Amino acid sequence: MGDTAFRSRRRLVLGVAASDAHAVANRLIHLMLVQQGFRPHNLGVCTPLAEFADAAADLDAAAVIVGSVNGHAVEDLRGLPDLRRMGRLRCPVVFGGRPSIDAAGHPAARARLRDLGVDHVLDRPEELPAVLDSILSAALTHA
Amino acid sequence: MRELIDLDRAQRRRLPDWSEIVDRLRSSTRDTAVAVLRRGGGRPALQPRCGVGGHPEMLALLRALDRAGAPDLLSVTIDSHTRLRHFATADRARRENPGQLNGYPLVAHGWERGRALVDAVGVPLQVRHGSPDGRDLFAVSLAAGITSFEGGGIGYNIPYAKDVPLAESLRAWQQVDAVTAALAGHGVVLERELFGSLTAVLVPPSLSLAMTLLEALLAAEQGVRCVSVSYPQSGEVHQDVAALRAIRSVAARYLPADMTVFTVLHEFMGVFPADRGWAEALVHYGGLVGRIGAADKVITKTRQEAHGIPTAAANAEGLRLARAACSPLLDFIRLNEDRVTEEQAWIETEVAALVEPVLNRAPTLAAGICAAFADGTLDIPFSASVHAHAAVVPLRDPTGAVRYHSPGALPLPRAALDRQRGLLNQRTGRITEKILADINYFAAREPWAAEPEEATA
Numbered sequence: 191m192g193d194t195a196f197r198s199r200r201r202l203v204l205g206v207a208a209s210d211a212h213a214v215a216n217r218l219i220h221l222m223l224v225q226q227g228f229r230p231h232n233l234g235v236c237t238p239l240a241e242f243a244d245a246a247a248d249l250d251a252a253a254v255i256v257g258s259v260n261g262h263a264v265e266d267l268r269g270l271p272d273l274r275r276m277g278r279l280r281c282p283v284v285f286g287g288r289p290s291i292d293a294a295g296h297p298a299a300r301a302r303l304r305d306l307g308v309d310h311v312l313d314r315p316e317e318l319p320a321v322l323d324s325i326l327s328a329a330l331t332h333a
Numbered sequence: 334m335r336e337l338i339d340l341d342r343a344q345r346r347r348l349p350d351w352s353e354i355v356d357r358l359r360s361s362t363r364d365t366a367v368a369v370l371r372r373g374g375g376r377p378a379l380q381p382r383c384g385v386g387g388h389p390e391m392l393a394l395l396r397a398l399d400r401a402g403a404p405d406l407l408s409v410t411i412d413s414h415t416r417l418r419h420f421a422t423a424d425r426a427r428r429e430n431p432g433q434l435n436g437y438p439l440v441a442h443g444w445e446r447g448r449a450l451v452d453a454v455g456v457p458l459q460v461r462h463g464s465p466d467g468r469d470l471f472a473v474s475l476a477a478g479i480t481s482f483e484g485g486g487i488g489y490n491i492p493y494a495k496d497v498p499l500a501e502s503l504r505a506w507q508q509v510d511a512v513t514a515a516l517a518g519h520g521v522v523l524e525r526e527l528f529g530s531l532t533a534v535l536v537p538p539s540l541s542l543a544m545t546l547l548e549a550l551l552a553a554e555q556g557v558r559c560v561s562v563s564y565p566q567s568g569e570v571h572q573d574v575a576a577l578r579a580i581r582s583v584a585a586r587y588l589p590a591d592m593t594v595f596t597v598l599h600e601f602m603g604v605f606p607a608d609r610g611w612a613e614a615l616v617h618y619g620g621l622v623g624r625i626g627a628a629d630k631v632i633t634k635t636r637q638e639a640h641g642i643p644t645a646a647a648n649a650e651g652l653r654l655a656r657a658a659c660s661p662l663l664d665f666i667r668l669n670e671d672r673v674t675e676e677q678a679w680i681e682t683e684v685a686a687l688v689e690p691v692l693n694r695a696p697t698l699a700a701g702i703c704a705a706f707a708d709g710t711l712d713i714p715f716s717a718s719v720h721a722h723a724a725v726v727p728l729r730d731p732t733g734a735v736r737y738h739s740p741g742a743l744p745l746p747r748a749a750l751d752r753q754r755g756l757l758n759q760r761t762g763r764i765t766e767k768i769l770a771d772i773n774y775f776a777a778r779e780p781w782a783a784e785p786e787e788a789t790a
């Protein structure tokens with residue numbers, strides 16, 4: 191598996207989007223990340239994007255991980271371009287969960303999320319470690 | 334009425350006078366939700382969840398379900414923004430992109446449109462939401478002529494918000510209850526359904542019943558004399574029937590003698606199978622459990638639960654499946670009554686152990702509930718809210734029944750815990766793997782026949 195000590199060198203900010211109260215995946219992902227050697231700071235459910243940005247700045251986090259399954263991801267991440275423009279959110283943003291309210295809406299919602307500036311749009315928690323590893327190693331080599 | 338409930342000023346300005354609201358509710362010739370439940374009919378009343386963002390689309394959805402599913406009641410399921418009182422966001426979303434809302438933003442659409450929903454169908458409507466503070470939504474619902482409103486200060490806070498102090502949500506719901514009681518004084522008895530499903534994933538029955546009992550007691554304090562108590566199907570039939578019966582026995586023991594209690598089964602609320610056949614089997618099973626457990630009402634699910642917000646057609650099929658399960662066709666099914674009786678006795682013991690310390694805590698019941706959550710003697714698994722410890726860890730025993738693996742700080746009696754541990758000890762493996770497997774208990778099962786993956790267009 192190689193050396194994963196670098197996973198603990200920088201913090202990650204984890205949470206669920208502003209209008210979404212689904213807690214189970216968030217709790218399990220938090221657990222999984224800790225078990226795999228990452229250092230997530232979990233903001234939990236119903237977290238406005240600005241709070242992700244503030245926490246990322248405070249902790250000098252390497253990435254922000256936003257989950258959403260209630261179908262409102264696009265609306266809840268609507269403020270991302272503004273936060274980027276103001277320089278309030280500089281690190282990569284990873285999205286995971288259900289982008290839309292039904293399967294038919296997922297492709298368009300994924301595209302919208304990318305347009306808003308989300309760097310990685312994921313479906314499953316198992317995809318997270320590899321994506322986070324690449325973000326962390328890039329951040330550490332540039333540090 | 335007005336002095337009983339504090340409303341947002343902007344919302345209040347949009348509402349008709351309370352006298353008009355009350356007069357209209359009193360003079361309506363439509364069935365109320367409670368009238369439907371009182372009438373019974375030899376099987377549980379059936380009701381789907383349903384809500385879409387656009388008004389014409391919502392009208393069409395209600396009409397389609399009324400026609401194709403023959404429900405006894407229909408829902409107005411509210412979108413997430415409105416639930417959290419993000420009324421401005423809900424308003425913008427319903428103007429710009431109503432098709433992407435996960436429910437009907439009733440406050441943004443307004444009470445006039447709510448009346449159109451009521452008038453569109455022949456059965457009463459219920460507002461189902463998940464608002465820690467649903468006061469404005471409640472007022473708009475009443476102005477619309479809707480006679481059923483779900484929720485309570487615990488069950489609509491802890492699973493549904495991150496950081497709303499319990500004292501605040503309890504106060505908001507006390508006002509809803511006070512208005513409910515006052516309306517009953519005018520002859521309008523509302524259905525007030527308490528949300529026993531909580532976080533919906535592996536909820537031990539005694540925990541569900543303890544929370545709804547406390548909410549029912551709070552409602553009774555405000556003068557409410559009619560509540561519906563809901564319970565989420567765990568998936569093990571003896572446990573589920575025992576829990577439905579225990580709602581009645583526990584109510585008889587702790588609630589005022591003149592209080593009417595309707596029992597409601599929420600068809601399986603956890604992670605649904607993606608496979609169509611399995612999902613349909615589970616929907617059918619839910620109806621059957623409701624019938625065997627003599628529930629007054631069953632809230633149905635759909636075969637699309639794992640895929641996304643269901644289409645009207647899939648939702649209507651869910652109703653038909655549940656109705657078939659409730660028909661006399663399956664009356665030959667007999668449970669092991671000894672097992673049910675034993676489960677019920679344990680549930681009653683556990684509920685008493687959870688609730689009685691709270692009742693004896695000064696100075697008020699609401700304050701006692703807040704204090705108990707603060708020290709973890711009331712708690713729920715996977716809490717969304719920071720105001721519960723979430724130290725309770727549930728697991729399924731080998732029969733599939735939901736048990737306490739770890740009670741956290743819940744004051745459960747020694748004997749009950751020993752029994753639970755004994756049942757769980759028969760399972761081996763790592764705890765995180767067991768929890769995952771149990772969350773996916775129905776989702777992970779192999780379908781008996783491969784079916785093409787369903788597109789939820």
Ligand code: B12
Nearest residue numbers: 210211212213214215257261286287603604605638641642
């Ligand atoms: C349990 C549940 C609830 C509980 C939640 C309790 C709680 N506080 O946690 C209750 C009953 C309260 C609830 C409420 C609502 N729910 Co709900 N709920 C579910 C249910 C049954 C299971 C969700 C769950 O816990 N799964 C287990 C966890 C481990 O997995 P998961 O959340 O499904 O996430 C998986 C992936 O999406 C991914 N993932 C999730 N987050 C992240 C994050 C990252 C970074 C990554 C990489 C991956 C990832 O990994 C997980 C494992 O594969 C699903 C349907 C189903 N799956 O069967 C509906 C479902 C998610 N709910 C839904 C909705 C819409 C709501 C409501 C808005 C009500 C409504 N209008 O119907 C409200 C939420 C209110 C709000 N403010 O958000 C919809 C969402 C529609 C969609 N997007 O497709 C679903 C799909 C049901 C449906 N078919 O309509 N719900």
